[in-house]
Amino acid sequence: MEADANAKSYDEVSGPQIEAGSQFIRELNLSLGDKVLDMGCGTGHLTKYIADIVGPDGQAVGIDPDAERIKIAEEKSKEVGNLQFCVGSSVIGFPHDTEPYYDVHISTNAYHWVPDDEKRITYRKHIDIPGDNGNVEKIGIYTLTQEGYRDMFQEVGLFNNVVVDAPIYPYRYESFEEFKRWFKATTRQDVETTKSEDLLKKFVTTEDDGQVTFKVPCIRISACKN
Numbered sequence: 001m002e003a004d005a006n007a008k009s010y011d012e013v014s015g016p017q018i019e020a021g022s023q024f025i026r027e028l029n030l031s032l033g034d035k036v037l038d039m040g041c042g043t044g045h046l047t048k049y050i051a052d053i054v055g056p057d058g059q060a061v062g063i064d065p066d067a068e069r070i071k072i073a074e075e076k077s078k079e080v081g082n083l084q085f086c087v088g089s090s091v092i093g094f095p096h097d098t099e100p101y102y103d104v105h106i107s108t109n110a111y112h113w114v115p116d117d118e119k120r121i122t123y124r125k126h127i128d129i130p131g132d133n134g135n136v137e138k139i140g141i142y143t144l145t146q147e148g149y150r151d152m153f154q155e156v157g158l159f160n161n162v163v164v165d166a167p168i169y170p171y172r173y174e175s176f177e178e179f180k181r182w183f184k185a186t187t188r189q190d191v192e193t194t195k196s197e198d199l200l201k202k203f204v205t206t207e208d209d210g211q212v213t214f215k216v217p218c219i220r221i222s223a224c225k226n
């Protein structure tokens with residue numbers, strides 16, 4: 001029941017991160033007819049956005065390990081033929097995860113939730129590093145730094161057009177209450193916990209009119225397989 005409420009709450013207050021994610025997706029210049037995997041799709045806002053871009057000859061497949069979020073995504077997308085959702089992950093599996101099928105793999109606001117040992121599997125599956133444990137092992141060292149990701153992609157050597165940057169996306173909320181609700185829904189923690197104190201001081205500002213801005217430091221990676 002708590003998972004259910006959390007998924008619903010998440011669906012209602014995730015607007016600012018959807019905005020950042022859709023900006024990233026626009027920059028990828030997807031084509032009509034592309035088949036796109038959206039890993040960690042949550043309640044599917046951005047998967048639907050992708051389905052609209054790739055059109056009826058394309059396909060958007062949203063995967064998330066959280067069954068309640070997938071349930072909401074499915075309920076909202078019943079009428080859309082080129083959009084599917086499935087409970088899964090790189091570890092649990094997902095449709096077509098053992099064959100070359102998708103033109104593009106996308107993951108927004110999700111990779112930081114993948115545990116480090118799963119990150120390796122994620123890279124193997126999504127980036128298809130052919131059995132080279134040397135390269136894969138190094139991924140653990142390079143957790144969430146811009147230079148680290150750039151070096152790793154270059155070392156792997158399977159890609160061209162690797163772009164890694166570290167934009168700061170301002171997520172805006174009408175009030176501190178709304179920000180708190182989003183924070184709880186996405187992290188499953190209360191913002192008042194001591195762990196978050198530093199985050200509040202560093203990244204969160206409240207304007208005179210009560211609006212809250214959360215300046216989110218992101219790592220944005222795009223790469224094409226050779």
Ligand SMILES: C[S@@+](CC[C@H](N)C(=O)[O-])C[C@H]1O[C@@H](n2cnc3c(N)ncnc32)[C@H](O)[C@@H]1O
Binds near residue numbers: 014018039063088115
């Ligand atoms: C903040 S939401 C992002 C949703 C959506 N992609 C967006 O940008 O709005 C992060 C999602 O990652 C999912 N997630 C957590 N662990 C994951 C894993 N190991 N593999 C894939 N997704 C995972 C969560 O269930 C959650 O729905």
